[in-house]
Structures are given as structure tokens and as C-alpha cells.
Amino acid sequence: MGGGSGNSSTLYRVIMSTDITLVSRQLFALVDVNNFYVSCERAFNPHLINRPVVVLSNNDGCAVARSNEVKALGVKMGMPWFQLKDLVRQHGIIALSSNYTLYGDMSDRVMTILRDFSPYVEVYSIDECFLGLQGLGKLWPTATDMGQSIRNRIYQWTSLPVCVGFGATKTLAKLANHIAKKQPEFNGVCDLAMMPSSQLDALLSAIEVGEVWGVGRRISQHLHAAGIHTVKTLRIRQPLGCVPDSA
Numbered sequence: 001m002g003g004g005s006g007n008s009s010t011l012y013r014v015i016m017s018t019d020i021t022l023v024s025r026q027l028f029a030l031v032d033v034n035n036f037y038v039s040c041e042r043a044f045n046p047h048l049i050n051r052p053v054v055v056l057s058n059n060d061g062c063a064v065a066r067s068n069e070v071k072a073l074g075v076k077m078g079m080p081w082f083q084l085k086d087l088v089r090q091h092g093i094i095a096l097s098s099n100y101t102l103y104g105d106m107s108d109r110v111m112t113i114l115r116d117f118s119p120y121v122e123v124y125s126i127d128e129c130f131l132g133l134q135g136l137g138k139l140w141p142t143a144t145d146m147g148q149s150i151r152n153r154i155y156q157w158t159s160l161p162v163c164v165g166f167g168a169t170k171t172l173a174k175l176a177n178h179i180a181k182k183q184p185e186f187n188g189v190c191d192l193a194m195m196p197s198s199q200l201d202a203l204l205s206a207i208e209v210g211e212v213w214g215v216g217r218r219i220s221q222h223l224h225a226a227g228i229h230t231v232k233t234l235r236i237r238q239p240l241g242c243v244p245d246s247a
């Protein structure tokens with residue numbers, strides 16, 4: 001499992017997926033609900049807004065969703081309840097049992113709204129969806145305008161906050177969504193496809209390569225060994241020694 005050529009072809013795919021020049025005519029959006037389970041609970045219980053909230057797994061065994069306030073207190077994803085208990089007492093964290101019927105229903109509502117924005121919809125997870133936007137560019141002054149419209153409509157119709165990332169590949173749209181979520185100055189929408197190269201370079205040089213979709217701990221180790229630590233380096237590095245997949 002995972003022999004040398006397998007690693008090479010995986011690295012090749014990862015490097016090529018961040019090469020904007022190859023696929024510059026394509027555009028994808030990735031819409032992702034922020035802190036999805038917590039946001040669903042807040043939509044029906046406004047007392048939870050601006051308070052530290054954690055949602056627990058099926059059997060109340062561990063944390064499966066955290067509000068930003070809880071993240072700031074150092075609660076990690078998957079933290080078991082027996083470790084959480086003390087923090088809950090100390091900081092007045094509200095711990096909720098999960099309600100997957102509610103989350104499934106809210107997910108359906110979000111995906112239905114997104115189908116108004118593009119006929120090319122790929123539901124990626126319960127709270128994430130790719131939109132293919134080829135040929136739809138003229139409908140909006142800019143992709144950022146479209147992203148803000150998506151954010152506003154989803155919030156007005158469901159009370160759920162989302163971030164939207166745009167990119168020439170799905171990998172770049174994912175990365176753009178990550179940036180939109182982490183950097184408040186983007187106001188929830190980041191368009192990497194139209195970004196001036198100097199701004200793009202500055203952004204990508206500050207993002208660790210492990211944030212790229214599909215780069216797990218093992219591939220990160222290989223990339224680090226090859227001197228690739230940031231997304232910027234990954235994007236400009238020629239895939240020498242890597243073997244493209246024949247498929």
C-alpha cells in the first residue's frame with residue numbers, strides 16, 4: 001500500500017490541482033456552513049448566539065461541533081466528554097446532544113437554495129457544496145457579488161452563516177473557502193480566480209501546505225521533505241520526479 005509511484009502520482013495530482021494557469025477558464029464555488037451543527041441549533045434558539053456552545057456526538061461521547069467561542073477556549077474537535085466536563089463548568093459552555101434530523105433538514109434547505117444559483121451542484125457533505133459556474137459569469141458583476149448574494153440569501157432564509165470560496169479548480173475553491181473563513185477582512189467571500197498575483201502570492205505564502213484539500217499528514221511529510229512548506233511553494237514547484245496518473 002502507498003508505494004513510491006503511488007506517492008508520486010498523488011503529489012503530482014496535488015501540485016497540478018493548484019496550478020491556476022492550466023484551468024483558467026473554469027470556475028468553481030465551494031459553499032460551506034460555518035460551525036454547521038452549532039449554527040443549526042442557534043437558528044432555533046437565539047439564546048445560544050454569542051455564547052460558547054458545543055454539540056456532542058450520538059451518545060454524548062465527544063465534541064462534534066464547536067462555536068467560535070468554544071474554539072477560543074481551546075476545546076478541540078473530538079475532545080471526549082470526560083475531558084470537556086471541567087471546561088464546561090469553568091466557562092459556562094452549553095453542551096447539546098446532537099439532533100441529526102434537524103441537521104439533515106437544514107442541509108436540504110441550504111442545497112435547495114444553492115440550486116437557484118447554478119445547475120451544476122455537487123453536494124460534498126452535509127454542509128458543503130460545490131457549484132460549477134462555467135458560463136454563468138455574466139450573470140453577476142463579479143464572483144464576489146455572487147458569493148455575497150449566496151451568503152445573504154442563505155442567512156435570510158435559514159439563519160445559517162456560510163462562507164464562499166471561488167477558484168479555478170475545486171481544490172482552489174476549497175482553499176478560498178478556508179481563507180474566507182479564517183480572515184475576517186474577506187467578509188466571508190474569497191475569490192482566488194480573480195485575485196491579483198501579488199495578493200495571491202502573499203496569501204498563499206502564509207498558508208501551510210497541509211491546508212490543501214487532499215493533503216493529509218502523510219502527504220504533508222513528503223511535501224515537507226521536498227522543501228514544500230507553503231501553498232505558494234506547492235503552486236510554483238514543477239512536479240519533477242512525479243508521475244501523472246494515466247487515468
Ligand SMILES: [Mg+2]
Binds near residue numbers: 034
Ligand atoms: Mg462547515
